[in-house]
Amino acid sequence: MYPIRLIVVGKPKAEPIILLEKHYKKLIRPYARLEVIEIPEGKGQHTRQLLDEAARIKNALSGFQRPVLLSATGQQSSSEEFASWLGSRMDSGESLAFAIGSSHGFHPSLNAEISERVALSAMTFPHDLCRIMFLEQLYRAFAILRGGAYHK
């Protein structure tokens, strides 16, 4: 089954977020082998923290042919456009890994190194909520590709 890795910083603290994540992971299970990697939050002052996280994110992205940063500055696309992009990646057999940054975003070195971006919104959302938004959108993409009733 198609492997997709999601890299996130920190563990969600709020119970509703944990429950929603479980819910969407279960929905995705028939379509992809999704692996959520939680890296620890970087320590110290702002830039130092982002640098720490960048090293860990880079490490978790390594070996994947198509590393993608989830970022509000990426191309805004509709759910249909995202589904079609995902479908092409799966058809090409490329392994996919997505990363959601911490609340300060990504260190410039990571932004410079990885050019592929997907935007969940032009607005900024808490990174815990972004996890849910991404998983919902991933499930929606599979529903669109399959042609089900979920996406009307």
Add this chain to the structure above:
Amino acid sequence: MYPIRLIVVGKPKAEPIILLEKHYKKLIRPYARLEVIEIPEGKGQHTRQLLDEAARIKNALSGFQRPVLLSATGQQSSSEEFASWLGSRMDSGESLAFAIGSSHGFHPSLNAEISERVALSAMTFPHDLCRIMFLEQLYRAFAILRGGAYHK
């Protein structure tokens, strides 16, 4: 205190959504008098259902000087742009009402009648999750206007 009305179709069924809604409503309380109006889902076949909902939404929007539809087809704006738009509305003293459609969106008659749009994303999200995304973004807008640490 500044009144803001949010009109939504149906009640959220999932417990995590109910909890997150409560959480953000509490955060917003010091900044605005937010009122969430839940109108019942329209009945019958697709177009009939949307027409039913449109009548109820129009009714709930009436009397508000600035009625706004939340729609993926609206202008994509950043959190800062949304906050600045909200700040101008509050400064002008206009009363604000937002509507989130059901999973089929809005009836064309409502789209034709109300031109102001705000997009939470170019992607389609479940309307229950849109409630949370909107409330979070409203709170974030107040945090931006106030200049707090929430929005970094």
